[in-house]
Amino acid sequence: MVFSFFVDALKKQPLLVHGTSPRYYVINGKRKLFCSYEIGSSELFFEHQKIFLHSLGVEKKFLFRVKQVHGNYVYVLKDANISDSKVAHCEADAIITHVSDCPIMVLTADCVPIIIYDPIKHLAGIVHAGRIGTQKQILTKTIEALSREYGSNPKDLIVGMGPAIRGCCYKVDEPCAQPFINKSSSYLEFVKKTEKNKFYLDLPQINRIEGFEAAVLMKNIYTEGPCTSCENYRWYSYRKEGITGRLMTMVMLQPRK
Numbered sequence: 001m002v003f004s005f006f007v008d009a010l011k012k013q014p015l016l017v018h019g020t021s022p023r024y025y026v027i028n029g030k031r032k033l034f035c036s037y038e039i040g041s042s043e044l045f046f047e048h049q050k051i052f053l054h055s056l057g058v059e060k061k062f063l064f065r066v067k068q069v070h071g072n073y074v075y076v077l078k079d080a081n082i083s084d085s086k087v088a089h090c091e092a093d094a095i096i097t098h099v100s101d102c103p104i105m106v107l108t109a110d111c112v113p114i115i116i117y118d119p120i121k122h123l124a125g126i127v128h129a130g131r132i133g134t135q136k137q138i139l140t141k142t143i144e145a146l147s148r149e150y151g152s153n154p155k156d157l158i159v160g161m162g163p164a165i166r167g168c169c170y171k172v173d174e175p176c177a178q179p180f181i182n183k184s185s186s187y188l189e190f191v192k193k194t195e196k197n198k199f200y201l202d203l204p205q206i207n208r209i210e211g212f213e214a215a216v217l218m219k220n221i222y223t224e225g226p227c228t229s230c231e232n233y234r235w236y237s238y239r240k241e242g243i244t245g246r247l248m249t250m251v252m253l254q255p256r257k
């Protein structure tokens with residue numbers, strides 16, 4: 001049996017559905033691989049999406065996603081009747097919504113998928129935070145958008161991160177590490193220097209500190225997600241594999257009674 005990834009603290013929320021899809025499912029004893037080079041357009045992709053949703057008990061045919069561009073724009077999904085294809089054309093790297101029964105997702109392979117939940121206002125957010133998006137503070141922008149659009153208090157938020165490339169495997173050159181070193185006095189928690197001019201970056205850890213600096217309580221930020229490169233047999237890793245598939249990370253609010 002192949003399992004999706006869940007953040008324990010989010011799993012405890014009674015009116016929230018979430019998860020990250022594994023790289024394959026076993027159907028009738030056979031491995032069903034999802035490996036779409038044209039992301040989001042192949043038949044196999046939609047089949048994988050259907051199996052994923054079904055495994056979460058969601059009998060929807062669609063997931064809302066945006067056109068991810070490694071930026072810091074946040075799409076606010078307020079119209080319950082908008083079509084998923086219209087949303088898919090909007091360039092953004094995060095979605096927030098108050099709409100129930102409206103699954104939102106990001107696609108990743110090493111970048112950090114981040115789920116945000118406000119249990120007080122009953123709001124959900126999903127973020128695609130790669131190195132560039134993290135540098136542009138996409139998580140902070142999403143937390144700010146929740147406050148601006150819905151009056152959400154960051155202290156109420158629960159933030160959970162899914163499978164992503166971690167400090168054990170994500171080796172970069174100095175120009176890629178320097179912006180993070182410059183920005184945070186606690187950079188030693190997520191940047192490790194190895195041989196000359198090479199650095200290991202831990203993207204979930206960088207986002208953890210960013211979330212804290214955006215006023216989310218440290219105890220409400222969960223970064224236990226596995227490393228996509230170390231556990232490549234379960235998750236997709238662009239760094240390790242080159243052309244590969246994408247993991248789906250989704251969150252959906254269930255209606256309040």
Ligand SMILES: [Zn+2]
Nearest residue numbers: 168169227230
């Ligand atoms: Zn690793």
